[in-house]
Structure formats: C-alpha cells, structure tokens
Amino acid sequence: MNNTGTQKAITRLLLHLHPKKIDVQAIKYTRTFGLGGIAALLFVLLFITGLLLRFVYVPSEKEAYNSIVYLQNDVLFGQLLRNMHYWCGMMLVIVSFLHVIRVFYSQSIYFERRKNWLYGLLIMFLVIMSNFTGYLLPWDQLSFWAVTIMTNMLSYIPIIGDGLASLVRGGSEVNEGTLLRFYHFHTGLLPILMVFIMSIHFWLVRKTKGVTVADPSKKEMVNTNPELIYKEIVVALSLILLLILFSMAVDGPLLGKANPLESPNPSKAPWYFMGFQELLLHMHPGFGIFIVPVLVTVFLIYIPYFKNIEVNVGTWFNSKSGKQVVLWSTIYAIIFTFALVIGTEYIFKFQAWLPDIPVLITTGLFPLIIYIVPTYGFIYLVKNKLQANRVELIMGLVTILLTAYLVMTAIGSLMRGEGMHLFV
Amino acid sequence: MSFIKKITRRSFIKKAILTIVSLELVYVFINLLKKGETKNKPNLYAAGEVELFEKGQLYPFSTERFYLYRLKDGGFLALSTTCTHLGCTVQYKSKENKFLCPCHASAFDKTGNVLAPPATRALDILPITIDNGVIMVDISNPVKRAKHNSSQITYA
Numbered sequence: 001m002n003n004t005g006t007q008k009a010i011t012r013l014l015l016h017l018h019p020k021k022i023d024v025q026a027i028k029y030t031r032t033f034g035l036g037g038i039a040a041l042l043f044v045l046l047f048i049t050g051l052l053l054r055f056v057y058v059p060s061e062k063e064a065y066n067s068i069v070y071l072q073n074d075v076l077f078g079q080l081l082r083n084m085h086y087w088c089g090m091m092l093v094i095v096s097f098l099h100v101i102r103v104f105y106s107q108s109i110y111f112e113r114r115k116n117w118l119y120g121l122l123i124m125f126l127v128i129m130s131n132f133t134g135y136l137l138p139w140d141q142l143s144f145w146a147v148t149i150m151t152n153m154l155s156y157i158p159i160i161g162d163g164l165a166s167l168v169r170g171g172s173e174v175n176e177g178t179l180l181r182f183y184h185f186h187t188g189l190l191p192i193l194m195v196f197i198m199s200i201h202f203w204l205v206r207k208t209k210g211v212t213v214a215d216p217s218k219k220e221m222v223n224t225n226p227e228l229i230y231k232e233i234v235v236a237l238s239l240i241l242l243l244i245l246f247s248m249a250v251d252g253p254l255l256g257k258a259n260p261l262e263s264p265n266p267s268k269a270p271w272y273f274m275g276f277q278e279l280l281l282h283m284h285p286g287f288g289i290f291i292v293p294v295l296v297t298v299f300l301i302y303i304p305y306f307k308n309i310e311v312n313v314g315t316w317f318n319s320k321s322g323k324q325v326v327l328w329s330t331i332y333a334i335i336f337t338f339a340l341v342i343g344t345e346y347i348f349k350f351q352a353w354l355p356d357i358p359v360l361i362t363t364g365l366f367p368l369i370i371y372i373v374p375t376y377g378f379i380y381l382v383k384n385k386l387q388a389n390r391v392e393l394i395m396g397l398v399t400i401l402l403t404a405y406l407v408m409t410a411i412g413s414l415m416r417g418e419g420m421h422l423f424v
Numbered sequence: 425m426s427f428i429k430k431i432t433r434r435s436f437i438k439k440a441i442l443t444i445v446s447l448e449l450v451y452v453f454i455n456l457l458k459k460g461e462t463k464n465k466p467n468l469y470a471a472g473e474v475e476l477f478e479k480g481q482l483y484p485f486s487t488e489r490f491y492l493y494r495l496k497d498g499g500f501l502a503l504s505t506t507c508t509h510l511g512c513t514v515q516y517k518s519k520e521n522k523f524l525c526p527c528h529a530s531a532f533d534k535t536g537n538v539l540a541p542p543a544t545r546a547l548d549i550l551p552i553t554i555d556n557g558v559i560m561v562d563i564s565n566p567v568k569r570a571k572h573n574s575s576q577i578t579y580a
Contacts, residue, residue: 145512149527152511167457173511181457261486263512265526280510281528281542359544421529 011225017202018228021221025213027228032211034235035099040202041236042092043194045243049085050187057137059183061176064139065257072254079251080244086252087243089131093272096127104303104398105326107318107391108212110311114304116204119197121300126194128272133186135270136179144258145267147182148174153276156285173260212314271413275405278412282344284364292368296401303398309391322392325382329396332378333403340371341411345422375400467564471502474557482516482534488563490550491516491523493534499577502550502561503536508568509543523547535572546571552578 025031056075058067071078100120103109109117136147151174155165170177205211255264269277279288317323348370350362382388382396415422431439469488477483477494484491486505493501503523507514512527522539523532531540536547548566552559569576 145527148512149510152509167454170457173506261489261513263526267512267527277528284544285509285542363541363544418526 014225014229017206018224019206019210020224022210022224022228023213024220024222025215025218026211027222027231029231029235031213032102033098034232035095035102036205037232038235038239039092039095039099040198041239042088042095043198045088045240046085046092047191049081049088050191052081053085054187059137059180061139061179064137064179068138068140068254080247083247083250083252084243087247087250089134091243092127093131096124100124101402105395106212106316107311107313109304110309110313111304112208113204113212116201116208117304118301119201119204123194123197123201126190126197130186130190130194131272132270133182133190136174136182137186138254139179139258141255141258141264142253144174144260145263146269146273147178149267149269149277150273151178153280153285153289156289158286158290161290214314216314265418266416268413268416271409274412275409278341278408278416282341283367284360286360287364287368291364299401300398303394306390306394309394310389311391317395318389318391321386321388322395324386325388325392325396326399328382328386329378329399330403333400334407336371336374336378337404337407338411340367341408342422467562468553468560469563471559471561474554474559477559484516485561488561489513490561490563492559492561495535495577499574499579500552500554500559501535501577502552504548504550504566506548506566507543508545508547514547536569537572545569549576554578 053071056067056071056078058064068082071082073079075081103113103117103120132147132150136143151165151169154168155161157164166172168178168181169175170181268274276288276293279292282288283292312318317326344367348366350357350366354362378400379393379396383393386392388396411422469485471483471485471492477492477500479494479498480496482491482493489505491503491505493503495501505513505515505523507525507527507530509525509528509530512525514523514525514530514532516522517524521534523534523536525531525543528542529540530538530543532543532547533539536549538544538546546569548568550566551562553562554560567576
C-alpha cells in the first residue's frame, strides 16, 4: 500500500478545482451553504442515474410509458433508480435557484464576477430546460398535458411565437416527434452544453480568487486538504444518504398513459412554471409570457452593470438597512401579490367592464399598471424612510419580483383545485 | 464611440467570418428541427349524412377531436375541441350549456364564442365541405378566428 502516493494523487487532482491554501472565512459553511458544490454533485448524480435509465427507457409513443412501468415493477431497484433521478432533478432546480439568490444577496456578482453571473444565469436556464424536457419522457397524463400547456404558452410570443412553438414540438401538437426531440435534448445536447459551460463557470470562480468574503484583509490561510476537502466529503455523503432515504420513501409521480383526448382536471404545468401559469390567469398571454419575462430577464442581466453603486462585496444584504429593505420588500410582495391575485379573480373584470377596448389593454396593460404603480410608490417610500442606497433598492426590487413569483407558484400549485378555481 | 475605433480590418474580417459560420450552424440546426413538420394536406373525415343531424343539436366526435353543431337554421359548424388558450381539450357541459376547459376554466358557448377568460379567441373551426349529402370535415387544418360570425357557417 502506497498511501502517500494515493494521497498525493488525490490532492493534486482536487487542486485543479481548489487552490492549495484557502482563507478560513471562505470555507465557513454558512458563507456559501455549499450550494454551488451541491448543485455540481446533483449534476453528477443525475448523469449517472440518467445513464442507467437509458438502458431501459424506450423513447416512442407506444413504448415510453410501458418501459417506465416495466422499470418500476420488474427491474431490481428500478423504482429507486427512477426516484433518485426524479428527486435529484427537482432538487437541482431548487438548489440552483438558492445558489443564484445566495450570490445575489451576498453581492458576489459585481466587477470581476460579472461574467460569471451571466454564465450562472445561463446554467440556471439550462437546468430548467433539462428538467422540463425530462418531464415529458414518462409520457403519462401529467407530463403530456404539462408540456402541451407549456409549448402553447410559447405561441403567444408576438410574430415568432407560432413558428417557435411548432419548432419545439415538431408539429402542431405534442406527439411522438416531440417525445423523440425532447429525449435527445435531455440526454444529449443539454448535458453536453452544461458540462461545457459549468467548466467555464468553475474556472471563472478560480480566476476571481474564490468565493467572496466579508473582510478580505483578515486573511488566515489553511490547507485545502484536509480542511475544505473534509467538509465537502461530509456534505456530499450526507446529501447522498438523504437522497437515497427520501427516494426509498417517496415515489416519483406517474399517472395513467398519456391520452390526448382527455385533459385531466385540473391540468398543471411543472411546479416551477406554476408561477407563469398563475400569471396567465390574470394577465393577457402577450404580457404574461413575453413582455414581463423579457423585462425581468433583461433586468437580471443588467444588475451587475449598474453605475454609481456602493457595493459591499461579500456582505449579506449590503448593510443593516439593506436587511430591512429586503425584509419589508418580502412582506410587501407577499401581501400585495396575494391581494392582487384575489382582486383580479373576483373584483376587477376589465374585459367585461370595457368590452370595446382591445383585450391586450384591458387584460394586459391594466394589471401591469396596477402592479407597477404601488410598487414604485413602495420603493420610493423605502428610499426615503430607510435611507436605502441604489444597491439596496435593486435588492428590494429583485426581492419583490422573486417573492411575487414564489407567491404565485404557491397559489397555483397548492390553492387551486378542480377547474383551476381558487380555494376548492 | 470607443468600440468602433477598436475594429481593425483584421478583426472585422475575423468577426464577420465567425458570425457567418455561427449563423450558418444555427440555420442548419433549425432546419433539422423543422424536419418533423409536414404541410398539412386536407385530411377529410366523413361525419355522416346531412339528414342524420337534428337542428339545434351538438354532436361530439371525440376521437377526431371536434364537435359538429347544427344550428337552428340548418347550417353546420365544426368546432375544434382544442382550447384556444393553452391547448387543453375542452368538454361540452350540457347542464351549463357551454364548453369548459379543465385547465384554466375558460368557457365557450355553442358557437365557440368566449364566455369566460383567460381564452381570448373563439374556438377554432374545421372547414366543412358537403359532398353528395355527406358532411366532410377537414380535421388537419383548423381555422383561427377572433369571434364567431355567420360567414363561418356551412349550409347544405
């Protein structure tokens, strides 16, 4: 046994990812909660379980559903394998999202980290696309109608919408061609793209000298191996253990085989798109699916490029008043979004009140204005009352957007029953 | 404009070639994806003879995904069951006398007009031709429309 040789090999291999010595502040668990690393681990787990699933799964309209049933009932540990893949996929969406908001609130996206923020957003997009393309593959009622709803949402994008929707589906409705196409995106193109962009993402983290710390002047360097490596191993093993236990207990959902003649009641998009589906109940699709998401995306991309900002890199919420701003924004967004959802559900009926005005204005522009005007007022109030600076106001605005989306997701997935009626 | 000054002849040619090659690749990929799309040739479905259908009645053809409605004046209307909102399959509720979408609660009347949002367009119609007294419905080419009007009705 040549233990020192093995030790050396491991250390040198890992040092491609980590520096030899590392700041104590940087490896404190609550600094990052290890979210980026967890996401990377989940990606690896998904890769392995996905590779195994490919041996059983048949991507065809006739056989897809049967192959999943066969996997669950007749293959040794088949159900566990599918559950692992399913829950890892769902967890990856959540963890990536938490990772995005962690770097945002700890101000780790400015200056030399700008570029990595953009790559991060791109990876977040690819994660959602991977999850969504995988969603269709079991070809049951749940997945079939979720994908029907989602791809039809695309057709509301002005001018290119119809073409784009049929390009994604490979036809005017979801059929075998769509299944095959999603399968190849899910198991070929998207993973390869992600490996490529993740490599750049990691390299850029190294290039900017690791994660942000609140006080870079107080440096106390320790050896990466074992100080950081041990932490990583503990987190990774606990996560894998938890995932296996969870997958043993909870099965991934599988309804009856897809039937294009009958939509289940209610039919819902995948949960991470429920915010959109909820928005669509209150807003013209041209706004809900195109104008609002484009504005939000442009805003997110532009955040690190704002001028005249006083950033406190590495400090959660920038300062004490920043914390207050985020707290109040969350409270405001929860109450106001909830009130507006109920308001547009029962009280405001612009389309019925003003039938002569185009629907794009009555159900599109009016709800948008009803949201924007009080929010602008709130931001103005926060600016004066809490003496918030620009960075903190941006944080407040992002908080409002995220909270609003989460509230709509919760309402859509938990409070809507048959016929998508509220509180049934 | 500082970024214009930076462009030299060499870098311009480099960037131009790179752009053209990328566009070419994107174009090729999009055409690859288009493969599945075929031009919808008319796919005629024989619904039955004109006399079979009573006036003012609605007949479901669920496997072909349309409803045939014979109006009180004898005209015919073939309504697609695909909801114009997000593509779920609507169902006729005879108690409430309207089409209901299970996904987002859109409602349509017997002629396909919107009764309740979020749908913004009336149900699509399928072109009807009458051949020797038999009603032929083209199930592959739904026609989009904003509202119902009498020009969309086919008479025997």
